[in-house]
Amino acid sequence: MTGENRHIGKPVPPRHHDRLVRGHGRFLADLRAEGVLHAALVRSPLAHAAVVGFDTTAARNDPRCALVLGPDELAERTAPIPTVWRLPGQPEDSIPLAARTARYAGQPLGIVVADSPTAAEDLAEAVRLDLDPLPPVPTLADALAEGAPPVVPGTTDNAAGRIRFGSPEQDIASAFSRAALVVEREFTLPRVNHAPLEPRGVLAEYDPGTALLTVRAGSQSPHAMRQDLCAVLGLRADRVRVIAPDVGGSFGSKVLLYPDEAMVCAAAVALGAAVRWVESRAENFTGAYQGRGQRTTARLAVGAEGRFLAFDAHIVADLGAYATQAGSGPHQVTALTLQGPYRVGAAAATVTGVYTTRVPTGAYRGYGMQEAAFIRERLIDEAARELGMPPVELRSRNLIRPDELPHTTHTGLTYDSGDYGAALHRAAALADRPLPPNPPWVRRGTAVVSAVEISAFAPSALLEAFGIEWSGWEGVRLRINHDGTVTVYSGVIAVGQGIETSLAQIAAEGLGVPLDWVRVELGDTDTAPHSDLSAQASRALTLAGGALVIAARRLADRMTTLAATFLDTDPGRVTRQIDATADPSSPDAAFHGADGARIPWREVAHRGYRGWGRRQRTDPVRLEESVDFDPPQLTFAHGAHAAEVAVDLGTGRVTVTGYWAVHDSGVLVNPLIAHGQIVGGITQGLGQALTEEARVDAEGTPVTRSFREYTIPAAQDVPQDLVVEHTCTPSTAIPGGFKGLGEGGTILPPAAVACALAAAVPEIAHTLTSLPLTPPRVRAALRAAGIT
Ligand code: SMO
Incomplete structure (x- = not known):
């Protein structure tokens, strides 16, 4: 050559x-299909209600109507969507198309097919729902309260199973009993929306002559969608074809088959026709699964000379109304990755899944690792403050050194290669610049944080060991x-x-x-x-x-x-x-x-x-x-991020004035794409640090239904001083030496921004355990500390 x-x-x-x-x-809405019909979903307006009646008379009598499928028809034609990753003790309950009880506002209860999108919308509104309200359970506190109404019928509480990873209890107990310093905090990580540029959508065509179902869908995983569709619709695998056209972003939101998507396919089969559904932005905010949603109590034991003795966490995970196919997965990964890039005597974490009457949660870019990084890095930062030691020094002392790799964590992950210290020190050096003089109402601070990233999720034997019904x-x-x-x-x-x-x-x-x-x-x-x-x-x-x-x-x-x-x-x-x-x-x-x-x-x-x-x-x-x-093992990317923030003490507004990221994703195939991935991930992470939170009211009705109420970062929210550098430690597990980077950028920004804010205003540092750091929340902390 x-x-x-x-x-x-x-x-x-x-x-x-x-x-x-x-x-x-060619996105879903752009695809041409002959004689295509249009679908709209009938959704529950209530967070929790028995579906007593689903009267389709008016809709059916409209000449524009092609088909209506309500709970009765769906019960005849469909099975619930299979679960692939369960928590031990999780109830036998998976998300159905035929729902007799609505468990979240926005849950699809039926589907209407008509000759135009507008007609379909009209007819969906013409379906008369008779709902018997049940008490909503919108928060983890509501779900765990004594005598809380159970979300899953036939159960007595809202427990969705539990699992523990890591060191034996006695090792944790002994580490904490020997500690010179213990830092313990409660962390609240809200639910967030993925907000892809293109919402979801399905174009399903059924050919009765050949008995072939062809589904075009904005999917992140067509094969998984096909498997689930076969199970839900009772179809043979050789008769179902799923094709993803151009997909306008997913970030984890399009990996699973949803009940509304499956209903579109059921309607196409019933009609022997082509049926399209394109999700509206409001539906995407309320009906697409959300990310994160966790309340965690965590503690760090520190010994002599600032050595980390133990991490310990109890993660309470808001799975929403159904533990979807893999709903607890991200929270399990939080538990698995809490230890991060540090050498520590013991580490353990428990995950308790909880049902609430909200839309289910699931995968979101960073998949539990952003949560783990926020918890861990804030704890370390708090320990440094209490020890009076520079946070970079405390981190540096405890980072696993290259000569200690491969290193197996207490949760059984084997880090292959990398230089965590090099990334940390490089990010710190990049961020080391004199801060400009402040007016009296502004304070500034800088922080550097560190993480490893599980990438190349495989091999199959690992998924088998975790009881995940997917191949690796x-x-x-x-x-x-x-x-x-x-x-x-x-x-x-x-x-x-x-x-x-x-x-x-x-x-x-x-x-x-x-x-x-x-x-x-x-x-x-x-x-x-x-x-x-x-x-x-x-x-x-x-x-x-x-x-x-x-x-x-x-x-x-x-x-x-x-x-x-x-x-x-x-x-x-x-x-x-x-x-x-x-x-x-x-x-x-x-x-x-x-x-x-x-x-x-x-x-x-x-x-x-x-x-x-x-x-x-x-x-x-x-x-x-x-x-x-099927690789021999996981490969781990890693990175360190530094953030510089300015906080306006009067308004509580936090501005990120500089951001420096150093990543190691092994051999980079395309540095331009790698750069874009990291910058995009950082931007998304900044949104979760500062503005994003999917909220409901006391009745469980979503209040963030558009980009008016749900603010994602815009260009002016991303600092002009945004620097990304890459180091290269080739993977030894992957031919070519590649490591992943799709999620890497997203993992550290909330930790970096919160720690930088803590550096700017140490008086409120101990309170910086909840996201997002919105002006009202920061102002309240400033007030409580007597600063404004
Ligand atoms: S959150 Mo991703 O699609 O692993």
Whole structure:
């Protein structure tokens, strides 16, 4: 290979940018479908109520109506959505399409199909719901109160199971009894909305002639959606195809099949037609599952010279009205990752799941690790303050050193590689600048925090050990076409993160061909290798990329061997010359034999397709390699973030004036995409630090229903001084050395901002245990401390 076709590490502009910017995107609402009908959902306006009546007479009698499915019809046609990740002791209860009790405001109770979106909306309103109100249980306190009404019928309390991870009780007790200092706090992490640019949507087409259901959906995991659809609708897997078109962001919100999405598919099957539903922004705020939602009591024991003796936490998780397919998962990950990048004598955490009458919670970018980082870094910060030690010094003393890796945590995670201290000190150095003089009503502060990130969520045996009914492996199919062009098929999904480009870079590098010879085909269960977790858990690039490294190496070898046969020489004597700008049809892009003989790349592909040139009759024919990659273990990315904040003592408004992030995600395939991922993650994390909270009133009715009440960061909320640097410790578990970075940016901002605010106003530091740090909340703390 000539040096021109090196692609890994190049900041190639993502391919989808040009297409989307020019308006060639094909999102769910853009797809054309013949004779498509339109659906609207009938949703519960109450947080908790028995569904006594669902009168569809008026709706059915409207000439615009094609179909109405209420609880009775749905009960005949559908089964509840299966659960894949349960807590021990979790009640046998999963989310149904046919609900006889509404357990959250916005829960879909039925579906109406009509000839236009407006008609569908009208008819959904024409359905007369008869609801018998039950007492709402909107908060964890309500749910845990003595005599609280049970959310799950037939149970006596709102417990949704419990699990404990980490050191034995006696190790924790002994560490705390020996401690020179114990810091204990209660942390409240509110629910948040994912707020993707594109809400959810489904276009389901059922062909009664072939009995094939084709579902196009804004999904982060089409294979998982297909499996769940088969279970819910009682359909055969070979008759269901799920395709994700362009997806306008997900952040964990589109990984699971939702009841409303399944109802659209049930309606398409019932009608033998095409039915589309496009979610409204208000529905997305109230009916899409939310993230976070946790109240945690945590403590840190510190010994002589500031050594960490133990972390201990009791996490109370708001699972909402149903423990969805994987509802407790993020909270379990909080427990698993509380220890973070630190060496500590003992660490343990308990997760108690609790039902409330609110929309379920689930995956959100950072998946429990943002919560863990906030709790841990605030505790450490508080310990430093009480010890009178600089927080960076306290962290530095306790960070696991590179020579101590691999290191297995008390919860059984084995960190593979990294240099946590290097990242911390680099972030601290970047943030070390003189603070400008303050007017008397402004204070400023800086903090540096640290985390490791579980990435490449796998192997399958790990998921099996956790009792998660998903696979961890990831497959790719790599094909050289008859003209020498290349197609990659993968079950991971593009949700705006640029994965198509990164995978193309890996394939092009491995085959030694120009980047634009490679097309990446994602999102279709008919062609993509199976993938349950798909683009979740910072795993798409690492695992699909790792598989692709192997596949490309094999296919490159086969091409070379074929070329050698045609050139009548040994493979070792064949060289290749492909100009980085060459077209695949270029005769100059060729293999060269020892004696000046040559054969074009496309000619090798062409002859390969004829089945010519094989050394043995049993040698494979197709120029295609399928590789299923199940790594030996998890791989851990890590990072340190520094925030500089200014707080207005009069208004309580916190402004982030500078932000510096140092990440290690191993080998970066595309630094431009990596930068965008980290900046996007930081921005999202700043929203959770400062403004975002999904709220309900005392009746459990959502009050954050639009971007008026729910404020996400805008450009002016992101500091101009936002610096991202990368260090590179290659993963030893992943071919190519990649580590994940999709979630990394999101994990640390709340911890960084809260600790920086604590540095600015030490008088209120001990109260900075709840998010978001809104002006009213900060002002109240300032007042209580007698500062304003
Ligand atoms: S929160 Mo993600 O989709 O693992």
